[in-house]
Amino acid sequence: MKPILLSAAILLVVSTHGQVSLIPQPVSVKQPKTAAKFSLSPSTVIVLEGSNLDNVATFLNDYLDQVYHIKLNVATTSHSNNAIHLNFERMDKAVPGAYRMTVDNKGVYIAGDNETGVFYGMQTLIQLLPVQITNAKLQIPFVSITDYPRFAYRGMHLDCGRHFFPVSFVKKYIDYIALHKMNYFHWHLTEDQGWRIEIKKYPKLTEVSAWRNGTIIGRYPGTGNDGIHYGGFYTQDEIKDVVDYAAKRYITVIPEIEMPGHSSAAIAAYPYLSCFPNEPTKHPPQCAWSGDSTGKQVQQTWGVFEDVFCAGKDSTFDFLENVLDEVMALFPSKYIHIGGDECPKTHWQRCPYCQKRINDEHLKDAHELQSYFVQRIEKYLNSKGRTLIGWDEILEGGLAPNAMVMSWRGEDGGIAAAHEKHNVIMTPGNWVYLNYSQTRNEDSVTIGGYLPLEKVYSYEPVPAALSADEKKYILGAQGNLWTEYIGNEKIAEYMLFPRMTALSEVLWSKKKDSAGFAKRLMTQVKRYQLWNTNYSKASLNLAGLAPSGSMMLVKRETSKVKTVPHAGR
Ligand code: ACM
Ligand code: ZN
Numbered sequence: 001m002k003p004i005l006l007s008a009a010i011l012l013v014v015s016t017h018g019q020v021s022l023i024p025q026p027v028s029v030k031q032p033k034t035a036a037k038f039s040l041s042p043s044t045v046i047v048l049e050g051s052n053l054d055n056v057a058t059f060l061n062d063y064l065d066q067v068y069h070i071k072l073n074v075a076t077t078s079h080s081n082n083a084i085h086l087n088f089e090r091m092d093k094a095v096p097g098a099y100r101m102t103v104d105n106k107g108v109y110i111a112g113d114n115e116t117g118v119f120y121g122m123q124t125l126i127q128l129l130p131v132q133i134t135n136a137k138l139q140i141p142f143v144s145i146t147d148y149p150r151f152a153y154r155g156m157h158l159d160c161g162r163h164f165f166p167v168s169f170v171k172k173y174i175d176y177i178a179l180h181k182m183n184y185f186h187w188h189l190t191e192d193q194g195w196r197i198e199i200k201k202y203p204k205l206t207e208v209s210a211w212r213n214g215t216i217i218g219r220y221p222g223t224g225n226d227g228i229h230y231g232g233f234y235t236q237d238e239i240k241d242v243v244d245y246a247a248k249r250y251i252t253v254i255p256e257i258e259m260p261g262h263s264s265a266a267i268a269a270y271p272y273l274s275c276f277p278n279e280p281t282k283h284p285p286q287c288a289w290s291g292d293s294t295g296k297q298v299q300q301t302w303g304v305f306e307d308v309f310c311a312g313k314d315s316t317f318d319f320l321e322n323v324l325d326e327v328m329a330l331f332p333s334k335y336i337h338i339g340g341d342e343c344p345k346t347h348w349q350r351c352p353y354c355q356k357r358i359n360d361e362h363l364k365d366a367h368e369l370q371s372y373f374v375q376r377i378e379k380y381l382n383s384k385g386r387t388l389i390g391w392d393e394i395l396e397g398g399l400a401p402n403a404m405v406m407s408w409r410g411e412d413g414g415i416a417a418a419h420e421k422h423n424v425i426m427t428p429g430n431w432v433y434l435n436y437s438q439t440r441n442e443d444s445v446t447i448g449g450y451l452p453l454e455k456v457y458s459y460e461p462v463p464a465a466l467s468a469d470e471k472k473y474i475l476g477a478q479g480n481l482w483t484e485y486i487g488n489e490k491i492a493e494y495m496l497f498p499r500m501t502a503l504s505e506v507l508w509s510k511k512k513d514s515a516g517f518a519k520r521l522m523t524q525v526k527r528y529q530l531w532n533t534n535y536s537k538a539s540l541n542l543a544g545l546a547p548s549g550s551m552m553l554v555k556r557e558t559s560k561v562k563t564v565p566h567a568g569r
Helices: 054-068 115-128 167-179 236-247 264-269 314-330 346-350 352-360 366-383 412-419 453-457 489-496 499-508 514-530
Strands: 028-030 037-040 045-048 073-075 083-088 099-104 107-112 138-141 143-147 153-159 184-188 252-259 335-339 387-391 404-407 424-426 474-479
Touching: 045 054, 054 073, 054 083, 054 115, 083 115, 099 115, 107 115, 115 138, 115 143, 115 167, 153 167, 153 499, 167 184, 167 236, 167 489, 236 252, 236 314, 252 314, 314 335, 314 366, 335 366, 346 352, 346 366, 352 366, 366 387, 404 412, 412 424, 453 499, 453 514, 474 499, 489 499, 499 514
Parallel strands: 045 073, 045 083, 083 107, 153 184, 153 474, 184 252, 252 335, 335 387, 387 404, 404 424, 424 474
Antiparallel strands: 028 143, 037 138, 099 107, 099 143
């Protein structure tokens, strides 16, 4: 399938100068002192010298077709110099994803240590293509590059629970991840406000849990309720299609099924999962409600809710194991994310089943009950060969033996987990929550927080507090996009860019170079335009967008300009 990113009607283009502008910055870029260039034209051939490289050629061809309206022939041999050779080689630096490439008078040569490396080399080739519209040829400067990533885990998350995004946008999101040489897509699929994954054994999860009768208007607690029946879900066929689409881009999709908290939507369909099936769903009195408010309901506002999965009843675990069976059949990922965050213990404290569990299992308190819950699920996942990931609350009451921790409430959870020799993904809100405002002058509704571009760029995922040995447990970091106030694709893109681009460099490149990044970002902005992608100009010196202008990151907001006005809920 084609990448579905790109619809800009673009003519043939040419670069104005020979300087390459790559993000993330490669380990080594050498440019000979020559004005000579490789001309990519419809007669250029992609030569697959290694096996199973068709994916790489297909992505390149789809990109060329959709941006430049060129499609290249693919062959297994060629003696011409007008060729892009894709090959395997043992790399000096044995890091997954390593590649090297040369562009010279013999053509383009890309070699990776495996398919992924070749794919990343091809992404670099894409960034060597010119970004300005002219009628001339596609010229690529001569260059020699060696490259490999700093971190093994370079992730992006998307919350499809608060707001639902169609498969077409999920694929676009995956393309964005690929174009930034990132390799994990964390798909947040269940929430209080909507359950988004078809589970055949539990049809009410999509008949009932996937829909809410309204949504608060504006920032919490809201100025009313829009009264709009809202929702959606992904069928299992759609999920298989997305997973396959991602795999062709060397991206692993990690599903997140929230438990024991953030489970109001599931409980609305199957009240027996609650400690108190007969108690109606509570919602904050200051938030306007739409429609029926008797019985269990899918939430219509944002926050943390007390009605969570009962940890005392075995029927809860039967349900979750059945759900996870279907999830594991759809997602080959070694990692399965079970949430674990923001689970109030108030119901557990007055639930006879939960109290009995605490007694029977000799647990000290409700925190240990949460730990029991997570460890029981971990045992199940491990028995199927999978590894559990949870938000850092899973440390409370004792960490499950093999769990990986996503540290979101700052870095302390990640540091504690690394001390305990557990793998960690850093995703601290103040550095990588891309749903935070990127300008203090934000004229739309956001969740709050302030995360300008330069702060994302300055992020260092490996805490200095760790010993040299513990540092190896930090596998990488991830940008999160929570969608309480991100109701459509254009706002999602606006929040992503350019901050996701900064994060890609944090995760790939060992050396920080903020002045260089700011300069290279100006070319990247032109790529956003080629992709027809929305982005924020809050951190860009707008004068710098002119080809001859100076380019810099600004330390304060200079503009509130953006292409799409926010209409946030
Ligand atoms: C989270 O932001 N509640 C993980
Ligand atoms: Zn209970």
